Amino acid sequence: MAGSEDPRALLRSVFGFDDFRPGQEEIVRAVLAGEDAIAIMPTGSGKSLCYQLPALLRPGLTMVVSPLIALMRDQVQALRAAAIAAAALNSANPAAENAQVERDIELGKLKLLYIAPERLVRPDTLERLAGANVALLAIDEAHCVSQWGHDFRPDYLGIANAARAIGGRLQTLALTATADGPTRAEIARRLFEGRSPREFLRSFDRPNLRLAFAPKKGPAKQVLDFVRRHTGESGIVYCSTRRKTDEMADALVKQGVRALPYHAGLEKEVREANQDVFQKEDGVVMVATVAFGLGIDKPDVRFVCHADLPSSVEAYYQEIGRAGRDGLPADTLTLYGTDDIRLRRMFIANSAAPDDRKRLDRQRLAALLSLAEAPHCRRQTLLAYFGETTPPCGNCDLCTEGTARFDGTVEAQKAMSAILRTGERFGVAHLIAILTGDSTENVLKFGHERLPTFGVGKDRAAGEWHALFRQMSAAGLIEQDLEGYGRWMVTEAGRRVLRGEERIEFRAEAVLPGKSVRRGSKTAPPELSGSDSGLLATLKTWRLARARELSAPAYVVCSDRTLYELVAMRPASVGALRGVHGLGDAKIARYGAAIVELIATTTSARSPE
Ligand code: ADP
Ligand code: ZN
Numbered sequence: 001m002a003g004s005e006d007p008r009a010l011l012r013s014v015f016g017f018d019d020f021r022p023g024q025e026e027i028v029r030a031v032l033a034g035e036d037a038i039a040i041m042p043t044g045s046g047k048s049l050c051y052q053l054p055a056l057l058r059p060g061l062t063m064v065v066s067p068l069i070a071l072m073r074d075q076v077q078a079l080r081a082a083a084i085a086a087a088a089l090n091s092a093n094p095a096a097e098n099a100q101v102e103r104d105i106e107l108g109k110l111k112l113l114y115i116a117p118e119r120l121v122r123p124d125t126l127e128r129l130a131g132a133n134v135a136l137l138a139i140d141e142a143h144c145v146s147q148w149g150h151d152f153r154p155d156y157l158g159i160a161n162a163a164r165a166i167g168g169r170l171q172t173l174a175l176t177a178t179a180d181g182p183t184r185a186e187i188a189r190r191l192f193e194g195r196s197p198r199e200f201l202r203s204f205d206r207p208n209l210r211l212a213f214a215p216k217k218g219p220a221k222q223v224l225d226f227v228r229r230h231t232g233e234s235g236i237v238y239c240s241t242r243r244k245t246d247e248m249a250d251a252l253v254k255q256g257v258r259a260l261p262y263h264a265g266l267e268k269e270v271r272e273a274n275q276d277v278f279q280k281e282d283g284v285v286m287v288a289t290v291a292f293g294l295g296i297d298k299p300d301v302r303f304v305c306h307a308d309l310p311s312s313v314e315a316y317y318q319e320i321g322r323a324g325r326d327g328l329p330a331d332t333l334t335l336y337g338t339d340d341i342r343l344r345r346m347f348i349a350n351s352a353a354p355d356d357r358k359r360l361d362r363q364r365l366a367a368l369l370s371l372a373e374a375p376h377c378r379r380q381t382l383l384a385y386f387g388e389t390t391p392p393c394g395n396c397d398l399c400t401e402g403t404a405r406f407d408g409t410v411e412a413q414k415a416m417s418a419i420l421r422t423g424e425r426f427g428v429a430h431l432i433a434i435l436t437g438d439s440t441e442n443v444l445k446f447g448h449e450r451l452p453t454f455g456v457g458k459d460r461a462a463g464e465w466h467a468l469f470r471q472m473s474a475a476g477l478i479e480q481d482l483e484g485y486g487r488w489m490v491t492e493a494g495r496r497v498l499r500g501e502e503r504i505e506f507r508a509e510a511v512l513p514g515k516s517v518r519r520g521s522k523t524a525p526p527e528l529s530g531s532d533s534g535l536l537a538t539l540k541t542w543r544l545a546r547a548r549e550l551s552a553p554a555y556v557v558c559s560d561r562t563l564y565e566l567v568a569m570r571p572a573s574v575g576a577l578r579g580v581h582g583l584g585d586a587k588i589a590r591y592g593a594a595i596v597e598l599i600a601t602t603t604s605a606r607s608p609e
Helices: 007-015 024-032 049-057 069-081 095-106 123-130 154-167 181-192 219-228 242-254 268-280 313-320 338-350 355-372 378-385 397-401 409-421 428-436 441-445 462-474 492-498 530-549 560-569 585-606
Strands: 037-040 061-065 086-089 112-115 134-139 172-176 198-201 213-215 235-238 259-262 285-288 303-306 330-336 405-407 478-481 487-490 505-507
Touching (some): 007 585, 024 037, 024 198, 049 061, 069 086, 086 095, 303 313, 313 355, 313 378, 338 462, 378 397, 409 487, 428 441, 530 585
Parallel strands (some): 235 303, 303 330
Antiparallel strands (some): 478 487
16 A cells, blocks of 8 residues: 555545544554554544554554454454455464464565564564564553553563564554553553653543443342343443352343353353354343453443442443443443442452552542442543543433432531541441440440440431441541551541531432432434334344354444444445445445345335335
């Protein structure tokens, strides 16, 4: 391809996209200008295009380091489907295939080479690549280089050395969806070694994702209700343990849901087979531990449900981010319970991690709880975590359903007074016993039944007080010393409320038991009429058949959005397919005639005449 070609023209003719997504064009131009860059963009924002497009416009080979072989395979298939010379080098390929790829590298036949980090750092690979006219090193999931992060991959530490061995000062583009400060700094330090890459930071807002949290009350039923609102759609249900994953999958199957389990305890074959079905077919619900997902490139996941609290806001964002990558509406629901939270606190307190790591983990947990119990727009709270300010979103549970709030100043004062009068030395169970006037053994032992605070909170059940403590903590009025048996202390902000200088509002829903929480309506792709849905079904069947021929996931043939546009536009000629999302020249050449014919026959067979 000529170096003078315009990126935008190529975007249309090769990828079938009308326009760049926000952020892509600047990065593409920076890469074409030879700059080093770090691109921090949310999942689904289209990071891959930022190196794929320049790769086609420039001489030489673009290398892509990627941590997951399955993901690599899918990307290569998708590129080949668009007639792009791409290949992958990794341990999962048969030896003969790797040998062929190596020959193609030597012959300069490839534009894009995906490579696993452990393969990249091998001396023989480096020698081969040193002579291969490598133009750009793109590092996907660049946060894997960070030891702070949760996805640390030791092989990533060898990438900078490898780059030097291949091309001296090889142009490098690092890509990640992980935004927290320490991780970002570590990426720059370890992958760019003193050079200063340009940083591109995209808004983390994913407006097509509906956000909702709910306190746990019978998670099996809550998950089932949620999944039933999405019958026929692909989705993921995350559980915190293997056992819960198996149980949840069983429970859903018993209710007639097409659910499959996925966790590290399953046989490799079973795991891979389940993942394959999920990737390739419509309407499968994957019930999984967080082991599932990093390698999932399926654009049409319509919902993500957390049956247990995720591990951090970061993890939450990554996990819900697996839904709606195609930009169409997708739904999320996260359940959280007091057990989750207690378990998490214990886990952090008892871990062998160094103190600064524990402090970071505690802060992360506190941020997650503030999100779960946010009094206002959930997206505002979420984006605030990433340093962004936005107006209320209108697409979260709190925006659409609102939440009843009440002035909890008096309750907060009672609770904080109990904390202070007992010398900030006690945990929540004891404090609640005092508030509710429960003469437990410990209360009597310390003579706390004689405190003026004893019984002042009788009007509320212990469970309500637990919720109030969580909300006071989320609002920063009180804090817990986690090393010291979880004793509670009153903060400066808390003292202001105690002195009556400030008031505090709490969410009624989290506090008042028995008031069931109603979650939002189903978010669906564009409404379809009867004949539209008939055509859509026909197109889906056709797509599945083509995907089976390629043994590839359905979206490699074309995305949901492409199908929706075909249904809406009903193109009557191959020429009319230009302009349909996702259909570039290669796909039109390959499938165009078949699609047009399918539309013509389906429509005429169904139309009343
Ligand atoms: P990320 O790596 O940032 O998670 P991907 O690169 O996998 O995202 O892209 C997500 C989806 O968006 C893919 O299905 C891709 O084909 C699609 N996409 C990328 N760029 C565009 C664009 N400019 N217009 C429309 N769709 C796009
Ligand atoms: Zn909102």
